[in-house]
Amino acid sequence: MMDNLPVSGTRLWDSLMEMARIGATPKGGCNRQTLTDLDGEGRHKLRRWCEALGLAMTVDRVGNMVFRRAGTDPDRKPVAIGSHLDTQPTGGKFDGVLGVLAGLEVLRAMDEAGVRTRAPIELVNWTNEEGARFSPPMMGSGVAVGVFTEEEILAKTDPAGAVFGEELARIGWQGEADPSWARGLGAYLELHIEQGPLLEAEGATIGVVTGASAQAWFEVTVEGAEAHGGNFMAMRRDALVAAALMIAAVEGIALEHGGNGSVGRLALAPDSRNVVPGRVWFTVDLRHPAEAGLDRMVAALRARIGAIAGARRVAASITPFWSFPETPFDARLVGLVRAAAEARGYAYRAMPTGIGHDAVYLARAVPTAMIFVPCHGGLSHNEAESITPEWAEAGCRVLADAVLAAAERA
Numbered sequence: 001m002m003d004n005l006p007v008s009g010t011r012l013w014d015s016l017m018e019m020a021r022i023g024a025t026p027k028g029g030c031n032r033q034t035l036t037d038l039d040g041e042g043r044h045k046l047r048r049w050c051e052a053l054g055l056a057m058t059v060d061r062v063g064n065m066v067f068r069r070a071g072t073d074p075d076r077k078p079v080a081i082g083s084h085l086d087t088q089p090t091g092g093k094f095d096g097v098l099g100v101l102a103g104l105e106v107l108r109a110m111d112e113a114g115v116r117t118r119a120p121i122e123l124v125n126w127t128n129e130e131g132a133r134f135s136p137p138m139m140g141s142g143v144a145v146g147v148f149t150e151e152e153i154l155a156k157t158d159p160a161g162a163v164f165g166e167e168l169a170r171i172g173w174q175g176e177a178d179p180s181w182a183r184g185l186g187a188y189l190e191l192h193i194e195q196g197p198l199l200e201a202e203g204a205t206i207g208v209v210t211g212a213s214a215q216a217w218f219e220v221t222v223e224g225a226e227a228h229g230g231n232f233m234a235m236r237r238d239a240l241v242a243a244a245l246m247i248a249a250v251e252g253i254a255l256e257h258g259g260n261g262s263v264g265r266l267a268l269a270p271d272s273r274n275v276v277p278g279r280v281w282f283t284v285d286l287r288h289p290a291e292a293g294l295d296r297m298v299a300a301l302r303a304r305i306g307a308i309a310g311a312r313r314v315a316a317s318i319t320p321f322w323s324f325p326e327t328p329f330d331a332r333l334v335g336l337v338r339a340a341a342e343a344r345g346y347a348y349r350a351m352p353t354g355i356g357h358d359a360v361y362l363a364r365a366v367p368t369a370m371i372f373v374p375c376h377g378g379l380s381h382n383e384a385e386s387i388t389p390e391w392a393e394a395g396c397r398v399l400a401d402a403v404l405a406a407a408e409r410a
């Protein structure tokens with residue numbers, strides 16, 4: 001299925017480096033946060049590149065940008081390629097940007113080769129994937145598939161009190177299209193850096209992403225008894241020691257079940273040097289590629305915390321905070337990505353993503369797949385984020401083959 005489009009790794013790399021100059025930081029990263037003047041500047045650059053290819057631009061009411069390349073069959077739904085140009089405040093040059101500019105390179109190569117496709121092809125830059133300035137993340141894609149309403153997103157404020165809708169209008173990128181356009185896509189493909197160390201460690205060039213892990217987040221409160229630090233050890237009901245055992249159990253559960261388990265926040269009371277803590281609150285984040293696996297982890301969490309609480313004579317309550325369903329990607333599209341990696345002889349591995357992406361929301365509404373390429377040391381959301389030109393090119397070639405197979409050469 002290799003289609004041998006004249007994809008140029010050099011041209012892709014040059015475009016990545018040119019985009020990276022907008023919001024460049026002294027440590028070699030990027031600060032191009034959503035709806036800032038620099039975000040506007042990055043959007044204009046993408047627009048100029050796409051206009052040079054004769055692509056028609058549509059912008060929707062939450063600022064998602066869509067560039068359309070016509071197909072030959074008016075009955076075919078578009079095949080979209082997308083990701084995001086916005087970055088973290090101390091972000092890198094590749095998170096999100098690679099997916100957008102690799103999509104641009106696919107369209108440039110198709111143009112150069114005079115390739116026509118039956119389905120139209122659309123290139124998308126989603127607004128505010130990062131969620132750094134305006135929370136939550138993945139707003140543009142979330143509105144597009146109905147996870148959030150347009151109204152709630154336009155009313156969001158940043159820490160300085162700036163309103164999302166006003167900032168979008170101020171930088172000149174509030175369009176008129178209805179954001180629900182995305183629900184009419186025939187397919188969605190996204191190339192992204194892995195943001196983890198697995199591919200590089202295994203010497204694989206391509207990650208064939210099979211879907212997004214299910215997640216369940218909890219808050220745990222442990223109630224023991226405050227006591228003087230000079231009290232007898234045997235009489236204590238130390239909430240923190242109980243919590244420490246519970247936290248170790250979270251790690252154990254993740255390792256036993258092949259999932260992820262993290263405790264990221266913890267507070268204790270009274271938080272005094274010579275007082276045995278009477279109360280501890282902490283968060284738990286559990287993830288597993290399969291819903292059934294996550295269910296087993298949650299059951300184990302409840303059982304282990306209950307057992308530890310009993311043995312330590314403390315009370316523990318577990319409150320669900322947030323959850324995210326297992327989101328499998330489209331089997332046919334995932335198959336196209338795998339076939340492309342295989343045909344090109346790239347070392348690849350199938351893997352779930354435990355990290356949120358625009359593609360994870362898109363998968364709720366349209367057939368979706370993702371391609372990962374390695375990043376050095378798994379480093380991302382970091383100015384030192386780095387990839388090789390070869391990885392970028394490999395990801396772009398797999399993307400090109402999969403897109404062309406999905407859109408079908410006319």
Ligand SMILES: [Zn+2]
Pocket residue numbers: 084095096129192
């Ligand atoms: Zn990203």
